[in-house]
Amino acid sequence: MATQPYKAGIIGTGFIGPVHLEALRRLGVEVTALCDVGDRAQTVARQLGIPRAFSDYRELVTAPDVEVVHITAPNRFHRSMALAALEAGRHVVCEKPLALNTRETAAIVRVARRADTVFAVNYNVRFYPAVLELRHRVARGELGDLMHVNGSYFQDWLFHDTDYNWRLLPEEGGRLRAVADIGTHWMDTVSFILGAPIRSVLADLGIHHQTRRRPLGETQTFRRANRRQRYASYRVETEDFAHVLLAFANGTRGSLAVSQVAAGRKNCLRLELYGSKQSAAWDSEHPEILRFGQREGANQVAVRNTPAFGRGAAGFMDYPAGHVEGFPDTFKMLFRAVYADIAHGVSKSPLYATAEDGHREVAVCEAILKSHRRGAWVNVAG
Numbered sequence: 001m002a003t004q005p006y007k008a009g010i011i012g013t014g015f016i017g018p019v020h021l022e023a024l025r026r027l028g029v030e031v032t033a034l035c036d037v038g039d040r041a042q043t044v045a046r047q048l049g050i051p052r053a054f055s056d057y058r059e060l061v062t063a064p065d066v067e068v069v070h071i072t073a074p075n076r077f078h079r080s081m082a083l084a085a086l087e088a089g090r091h092v093v094c095e096k097p098l099a100l101n102t103r104e105t106a107a108i109v110r111v112a113r114r115a116d117t118v119f120a121v122n123y124n125v126r127f128y129p130a131v132l133e134l135r136h137r138v139a140r141g142e143l144g145d146l147m148h149v150n151g152s153y154f155q156d157w158l159f160h161d162t163d164y165n166w167r168l169l170p171e172e173g174g175r176l177r178a179v180a181d182i183g184t185h186w187m188d189t190v191s192f193i194l195g196a197p198i199r200s201v202l203a204d205l206g207i208h209h210q211t212r213r214r215p216l217g218e219t220q221t222f223r224r225a226n227r228r229q230r231y232a233s234y235r236v237e238t239e240d241f242a243h244v245l246l247a248f249a250n251g252t253r254g255s256l257a258v259s260q261v262a263a264g265r266k267n268c269l270r271l272e273l274y275g276s277k278q279s280a281a282w283d284s285e286h287p288e289i290l291r292f293g294q295r296e297g298a299n300q301v302a303v304r305n306t307p308a309f310g311r312g313a314a315g316f317m318d319y320p321a322g323h324v325e326g327f328p329d330t331f332k333m334l335f336r337a338v339y340a341d342i343a344h345g346v347s348k349s350p351l352y353a354t355a356e357d358g359h360r361e362v363a364v365c366e367a368i369l370k371s372h373r374r375g376a377w378v379n380v381a382g
């Protein structure tokens, strides 16, 4: 589907901002403006061929040639940027997590509900064809009753005590780190597949590096420090890894392991669904493949965009089988769904995560923290 030539602006040009830009360009959306701190926006705009650059997000959200605002700045800015964009009457695509806590996310939900515009949270994992296919099969009862769902989201980019990023600081990333940053992707994805939110949790959080060393000067996500780097020590308050037992509203039980210190795992989201008829498994580092398990029959390996894979992701695959669609393609597909709603009006049940979905994930994070502190099951508020 072709998108209208909408005009978008992007706030934050670090790791994920350029991923948004690339996906928007693939869809034919014109990115007219960037915003970042100091003169960074000017430099990046020049490098990437963007006409306008701002150092204050309030100027970008009110610019007449910005109809859709993409928020790709660190978490602590999401609330004020999202509210400013909504108040300026703009459509918004906000990165996850929606904000630092449920007080902030509830404020965004209130304003987004009143607004006559589209608001999406960028839980992009929903748009892997394998995830859409699993959702389709679960809805059709092909797996039977879902007994339990298990999985993990593992990375290793914060493995060393010298690995540094704003996410390590609660005031910048939020009180939870690994769980909020990547665990919410897994939980959002599984709730999306099951069509059921998480109702309660029992959690255990771990900090491997109680003290870390922070490089002096600025750093960016996934960048490595150089050898002559100088450091300052600081006490770590956010979790490196976590284990969470989950109870979903439809009765399915689950378990999730999250880690940002798992050597060798670069960006690995795995999930396994165990139903009364068969099981299904998927691994984001091999995104083209779905595995189905049978008690009696032969287990199956289904390759994306083949008859064995199914038609549940029809319309969300642009390339034939064997031509891998991965991480950047999920952004393109999510934005395509968002821009279609901008053009034609918000769908009744959008496939992308809404402000309510983003709020719900932050509420689950708060229940996880409470559960870890109490050593007991905690219900998710709301």
Ligand SMILES: NC(=O)c1ccc[n+]([C@@H]2O[C@H](COP(=O)([O-])OP(=O)(O)OC[C@H]3O[C@@H](n4cnc5c(N)ncnc54)[C@H](O)[C@@H]3O)[C@@H](O)[C@H]2O)c1
Residues within 6 Å of the ligand: 011, 012, 013, 014, 015, 016, 017, 035, 036, 037, 040, 055, 057, 071, 072, 073, 074, 075, 077, 095, 096, 097, 122, 123, 124, 166, 181, 219, 220, 221
């Ligand atoms: N959906 C995904 O897969 C995914 C992946 C990575 C990051 N993210 C999310 O995207 C957001 C950004 O993460 P990142 O990894 O790109 O971080 P980053 O640190 O690499 O980039 C953030 C950028 O925002 C800029 N910035 C900081 N304060 C600003 C302000 N007040 N105004 C404008 N720009 C400002 C920084 O200078 C930097 O260029 C986070 O919320 C993160 O959780 C999502």
